[in-house]
Amino acid sequence: MNGLAARALPALGLAGALLAWEAVVRLGDIPAYTLPAPTLVARTLADNLGSLLGSWWFTVQVTFGALALACLGGVLVASAFALWRPLEAALLPLAVVLQVTPIVAVAPLILIYVDSTTAALLLCAWIVAFFPILSNTVAGLRSADPRLRELFRLYRASPAQRLRLLLVPSALPYFIAGLKISGGLSLIGAVTAEMVAGAAGRETGLASRILEASFRTETPKMFAALTLLVLTGVLIHAGFGLLARRLLGPGQAPGPE
Template sequence: MSRARQEAPWLRWVVPAVVAVAALVGWEAVVRIYALPQYLLPGPLLVAKTLWANFGSLMGSWWYTVKITFGALGLAIVGGVLLGGLFAVSRWVELSLFPFAVVLQVTPIVAIAPLILIFIDSTTAALLLCAWIVAFFPILANTVVGLRSADARLRDLFRLYRATRWQTLVHLLVPSALPYFMAGLRVAAGLSLIGAVVAEFTAGAAGRETGLASRILEASFRTEMPKMFAALVLVSLTGIALYGLMLLLSHWLLGRWHDSERGGD
């Protein structure tokens, strides 16, 4: 049993890597065997060469997308945690405002992005707001559930020892809510990237201060499929890196004491 647990971390990385390499090799083989034209389906080697040849312009667009993503995620964390704490404290506030949060969550960002772009002059600010709307709800919902998940017996124990509200918050409510918050953060990180890309698709922005979505649109209009795939690869790698970063953060915060990261040991 202990040996299997020691091998599990290696398997979690090695197996996906082997499958990914096999998929890339198969993709390249299909393109070469059937002699598919590059405007229909470029091979991974051609995509890699195109990415290297356009590294400068794509990196500028990538950095713009990353700024929008992290900006929206930061705003979602601040707004979701503060509003979630307020909801957990006051039932009336939750009943009054939670329906509006649900409306924002269930409304497709493609439907409201044009309105946001009309009312906000700055394209960057509009994209930031769109990405924030997408990423906000998971953090809010998980924070509220986490703050209310503290064991009732522990709450009674804190009252018995006359703990202040601040002590109860720091030593009981926050540790109880942290695993839920991290789960919401992992979801929100990916959604903030999706929101940034989808909002830019809707805006149809062009020029220097634009992100990877604009590069994808430009390449599709010009049927430059290798460049389009290169931009798509950057978007995918960014999402994977975000998810990995959230996993590392979760392990750092929860690994020493919570069963979700310790494997139940």
């Protein structure tokens, strides 16, 4: 299969799914409040784009703010773990607890203890995005060639030199793999936390628009907001995939941990 055909197949599959959806709605005479047709969703999105874009921008800010904090915290903690094993043994279980605890269960508590709703949403999205960065970076820092490690010890390299010259280059592919995972998870965390919060008003994201539309049985508007969320997630995934190919070359990034 040539490159053009490989790129065309996903588009053809998506177009076929949308056409089938449109046909089912029209032939089955399904009401819009039950299942709107793709053409109606597109019209609704165009009609409400002005109001939805403000909410979309809020969701994007929370998503990338949480992702930036997860990258900063994950890399710093992973570096400390790599340089001092007892610290990893003491703190890694806490990170695992954060990872395995459902954010839906934690979000109401965070909203109680954190006064700012925006800060609470950031914290919830950070919790979801943090662990993949941490675990993949730790695995990357551990993946350095043992012979090179011994060489650095032989030349009495300082911990900072080992980290900068040996461990960081080894960990970069793993970090990029974790970043691709955490990019989507931070969006999921932001949307989930906002739905749990049930926030309303101007400074709210697309999750609030979906909740408002569901209360009013405006199903086409729900699908329009959901379409923006899906497109955002696809763009995040594609953007980090492009970053991985630019930094590492095609096929060089390892699978997620």
